[in-house]
Amino acid sequence: MNVLDAKAVIKSYEDALDGALLNSRVYEREVGARKHVYTSLWLDVERSGFRAAVSHVAQLQDSPHFSVIAQVDLGDSVDLLYHFSLFTGEPNKAIALVLRVTLSKTDLTIPTITDLIPGAIFSERETQEMMGVTVVGIPDGRRLFIPEDFPEGVYPWRRDETGPEEMLNVLPGKQGIQHE
Amino acid sequence: MSDTIHKTSYMLPIGPVHPALHEPIRLDLDVDGEEIIDVDVAAGQVHRGIEWIGMNRNNAVQTIYLAERICGICSACHPFAFVLAVEQAAGIEVPVRADYIRTIVAEVERMHSHLLWAGVAGHEIGFESLFFYVWRIREKVMDLTEVLTGNRNSKAMYQIGGVRRDITPEQIPIIRASLDIYKEAFDEMRHLFLDDPTIKLRCRNSGVLPTEDALKLCAAGPTARASGVPTDVRQDHPYAAYADLGVKAITPDVITGCVVGDTYDRIIVRLLEVKQSIELIEKALDTMPEGPILTEPKIAKLLALLKKAEGEGVARVEAPRGENIHYVRLKAGEDTLQAWKVRAPTYANLQVVPTMLKGQQIADVPIAFASIDPCMSCSNRAVVTNKTDSTVSFLDGEKLHALSVEKTRRLNAELAGK
Numbered sequence: 001m002n003v004l005d006a007k008a009v010i011k012s013y014e015d016a017l018d019g020a021l022l023n024s025r026v027y028e029r030e031v032g033a034r035k036h037v038y039t040s041l042w043l044d045v046e047r048s049g050f051r052a053a054v055s056h057v058a059q060l061q062d063s064p065h066f067s068v069i070a071q072v073d074l075g076d077s078v079d080l081l082y083h084f085s086l087f088t089g090e091p092n093k094a095i096a097l098v099l100r101v102t103l104s105k106t107d108l109t110i111p112t113i114t115d116l117i118p119g120a121i122f123s124e125r126e127t128q129e130m131m132g133v134t135v136v137g138i139p140d141g142r143r144l145f146i147p148e149d150f151p152e153g154v155y156p157w158r159r160d161e162t163g164p165e166e167m168l169n170v171l172p173g174k175q176g177i178q179h180e
Numbered sequence: 181m182s183d184t185i186h187k188t189s190y191m192l193p194i195g196p197v198h199p200a201l202h203e204p205i206r207l208d209l210d211v212d213g214e215e216i217i218d219v220d221v222a223a224g225q226v227h228r229g230i231e232w233i234g235m236n237r238n239n240a241v242q243t244i245y246l247a248e249r250i251c252g253i254c255s256a257c258h259p260f261a262f263v264l265a266v267e268q269a270a271g272i273e274v275p276v277r278a279d280y281i282r283t284i285v286a287e288v289e290r291m292h293s294h295l296l297w298a299g300v301a302g303h304e305i306g307f308e309s310l311f312f313y314v315w316r317i318r319e320k321v322m323d324l325t326e327v328l329t330g331n332r333n334s335k336a337m338y339q340i341g342g343v344r345r346d347i348t349p350e351q352i353p354i355i356r357a358s359l360d361i362y363k364e365a366f367d368e369m370r371h372l373f374l375d376d377p378t379i380k381l382r383c384r385n386s387g388v389l390p391t392e393d394a395l396k397l398c399a400a401g402p403t404a405r406a407s408g409v410p411t412d413v414r415q416d417h418p419y420a421a422y423a424d425l426g427v428k429a430i431t432p433d434v435i436t437g438c439v440v441g442d443t444y445d446r447i448i449v450r451l452l453e454v455k456q457s458i459e460l461i462e463k464a465l466d467t468m469p470e471g472p473i474l475t476e477p478k479i480a481k482l483l484a485l486l487k488k489a490e491g492e493g494v495a496r497v498e499a500p501r502g503e504n505i506h507y508v509r510l511k512a513g514e515d516t517l518q519a520w521k522v523r524a525p526t527y528a529n530l531q532v533v534p535t536m537l538k539g540q541q542i543a544d545v546p547i548a549f550a551s552i553d554p555c556m557s558c559s560n561r562a563v564v565t566n567k568t569d570s571t572v573s574f575l576d577g578e579k580l581h582a583l584s585v586e587k588t589r590r591l592n593a594e595l596a597g598k
Contacts, residue, residue, distance in 0.1 A: 027268060027493075033276050033469055036423030040268070040494055063395035065411065067496070067528070070507040070521035081521075083494060083505060085416065089409070092423060094416035096494055119398030119531055122223075123523075145224025156232060164232075 020049020040096035071131040219534040257499035259338040265508040268493025278342035293500030306585030342474035383444035387548030401502020406446040408439035413498035443551040501525040
């Protein structure tokens with residue numbers, strides 16, 4: 001495995017994605033008495049270049065380690081953050097890699113990555129049921145955590161009209177449903 | 181005659197819920213006689229929406245307590261990952277001494293979790309004396325946790341910007357004495373687990389997870405390491421004091437010279453990790469620097485700072501079961517988190533369960549499934565559905581456990597007869 005530092009990883013992405021890399025940010029933090037530098041790398045990619053970005057992870061490391069997809073409702077758009085670990089198995093050299101794709105609420109679809117990383121299936125199923133993002137080409141589209149009798153079209157992590165608001169009890173500072 | 185015999189498979193769902201433990205689960209087994217043909221995992225029977233509460237009700241400091249209650253056993257590694265992520269999002273520094281205390285508490289938790297698991301593993305195969313032996317010595321680590329944190333379980337040590345309690349000079353001899361007990365007990369435990377013919381018979385070549393499947397399915401922690409993947413968050417991207425202490429991922433070949441990826445290998449890895457934790461705690465106590473333990477002790481000031489902060493952070497810690505990751509996003513002007521995503525290691529490890537169980541016998545399910553260290557409460561109740569006539573019969577946890585015990589007894593008798 002050819003271990004790169006964060007800057008070299010960004011460079012390799014710029015070459016591989018051909019303009020689909022929108023933004024990049026490196027976070028570094030010193031930990032412990034010896035001031036070891038903990039690194040996380042944040043890359044924003046366009047949806048058109050998303051598959052290429054994931055393929056590129058697999059080129060940087062054979063069998064890349066995928067952790068989870070985090071989903072954020074931002075009002076008009078939804079952020080999907082794919083969390084990877086680059087260079088696992090290399091002492092002190094691993095980098096936390098985050099690939100961010102921003103989807104407009106008018107077109108909430110993302111291609112599957114399970115053909116590249118089979119271990120992403122649970123997270124893709126969760127993304128579909130919790131955030132209402134359609135994963136195109138998902139091999140198993142069933143719900144994962146939400147029970148079968150949960151209503152269709154309600155997505156627990158959305159902050160808009162498709163959110164679970166109506167199913168909630170009253171919380172401090174929130175107006176619950178007014179029962180007659 | 182043969183044309184009148186219909187070969188049929190049965191659906192055997194195992195699970196789903198026991199309210200006392202985290203991560204309830206249901207396994208749907210397709211069985212042909214005793215053999216398992218296919219497995220489906222159905223999760224989420226008690227999805228508590230904890231992330232939602234952190235995003236809608238609690239402020240960041242209150243969410244530490246919530247994170248602590250995600251799991252009864254991992255009450256250090258969830259708040260640990262959470263505070264690391266918040267510190268990254270808000271740009272908060274941590275004193276070095278706090279890094280060490282965080283590390284010590286996390287390693288005590290690992291010792292506890294692995295010992296608890298070792299006892300459960302003995303119980304699953306009907307080796308009750310081993311179960312009682314291990315849980316007796318586990319009691320000492322509970323006492324140690326109480327000395328360090330004031331609680332036997334929910335530790336409440338982690339705070340954004342440091343830890344809530346110091347390790348005082350009076351506590352250090354107590355911690356060392358407790359570690360000495362474990363060093364003495366370790367050789368006996370190693371002998372009991374690794375040399376015992378019963379354990380070898382039940383665990384060798386059972387629940388095999390090949391290396392390439394562990395990599396492909398992104399397995400985490402001892403489950404991945406037992407399959408020969410040398411990955412450990414403490415080694416790969418060290419956080420807190422782990423870079424100072426130096427951690428090497430443990431794979432089973434250090435003892436046996438080869439990697440099989442079975443239940444036995446997972447026992448080896450966890451057993452050696454108990455020893456590794458003892459050594460890490462001792463080294464941390466030796467080298468722990470003096471100094472403050474918290475950057476901002478005033479909660480009101482901390483909350484004001486967090487309310488102003490804008491940013492996002494991601495943190496991984498090596499929980500006893502493997503990589504635990506928290507993602508946090510803060511928005512200026514909001515008390516609650518804008519986003520919070522938690523992925524516990526069992527989430528990843530459940531994906532390897534079908535690979536592990538295919539081709540096994542029903543009696544192997546308790547120990548093979550337990551070997552990834554999920555919550556085994558799940559097999560408390562099982563339903564057997566006959567596919568041909570849709571009849572349903574119930575197979576409860578006791579019956580399943582009895583099957584497992586019976587198999588151990590049978591193998592024992594065969595061993596004695598040899």
